[in-house]
Amino acid sequence: MKTIDPSLIAAQNDKLARHVHHDYEHLGEQLARRNIDIETVRARVAAFGVAIPSWGVGTGGTRFARFPGQGEPRHVFDKLQDCAVIQQLGRATPTVSLHIPWDRCSDWSELRQAAEAGGLAFDAMNSNTFSDQPGQPLSYKFGSLTHVDAAVREQAVAHNLECIAIGRKLGSKALTVWIGDGSNFPGQQHFRRAFDRYLDSTRQIYAGLPGDWRMFLEHKICEPAFYATVIQDWGSSFLAASALGPQAQCLVDLGHHAPNVNIELIVARLIAAGKLAGFHFNDSKYGDDDLDAGSVSPYRLFLVFNELIAAEHEQATGFDPAYMLDQSHNVTDPIESLISSAAQVQRTCAQALLVDRAALDAAQHANDALTATGLLQKAFQTDVTPLLQRVRLDAGGAIDPIATYRASGYRQRVAEERPAVKGGSGGIV
């Protein structure tokens, strides 16, 4: 696998290593004054990982257009190579989440070996019954798992079971199910019957789940169904996951909520119920914008992580969230966006680890709102950059991964091998 020459990473790091050690030491002193052991935080941050979605390494788009970049990956092996580069430099993304049928290949054991060679493993499998594929007998235009026609539902169930079968060959342990099913007109769909059909279909998928797998149900408020979506919010997702059984949990994509919804509160509710599957991280200003994680509302991301770290701290039952980035890179090099977004998520995890939990607990009991909120802000306002740099350096990554990536000329190199693709319509990925 043609990734980046380690000697280039070492040469780039040499220029900065002295500063990193100095800054890290200084941060350690600052944290020690707050009774925080930087080494404990560092070990926890070093163990943090967020999965890369295979489709994320291609340039995204909107429903108006897609403007491809140079050296777009041609197939799943190219995608894995790009993911390996992201992990090589950033060291926060040890796993890849595949999407079937986009990542279909003829030899899954070869793919597994390629992943291992690139230092990667496979995270959750993602099924696709929201678009039609070439040669597919029945259309999903009017739904898939909830379609009124039983034959379409059967086809969609069979596809999900195939995703599980492929995932077993790759060492995956979860299936993520997101459907676009719903309606665009009032009256078009019988709400309760559509939900019943969803339960009936997902029960068949659930029955095919290996004992050590989980099934992640992903909700989304709207799009492509713009009037009503079958699994539109965490409530519907929770009802379905509860009906299915303990292996079914609710996945929170940060962009799949109405504006101003208190997502951290939803996260707390799902943790309390033992039903939090994990996250698709991204950011937004208006809707499901699929912007880079933490690029618009870093404090909101922090408040989500505050709930996660609190649950970890309090050893909440059944708490084992899976983390993935799910964003669309329309104007940036996807590799750069994914490296920086993973670092942003990692940074937020580190900041949430700095919250003084005992002091917060005391402030809450004393009804001291100002102190309580100040404790969160103090953690959020701490610059943990030296800690992240040190974690990357120790793991063999790049202190400044974006600068190293640009210095490597990787994109230009792969552009020579990978023919340019045309732009055009149909950009949503």
Ligand SMILES: [Mn+2]
């Ligand atoms: Mn998602």
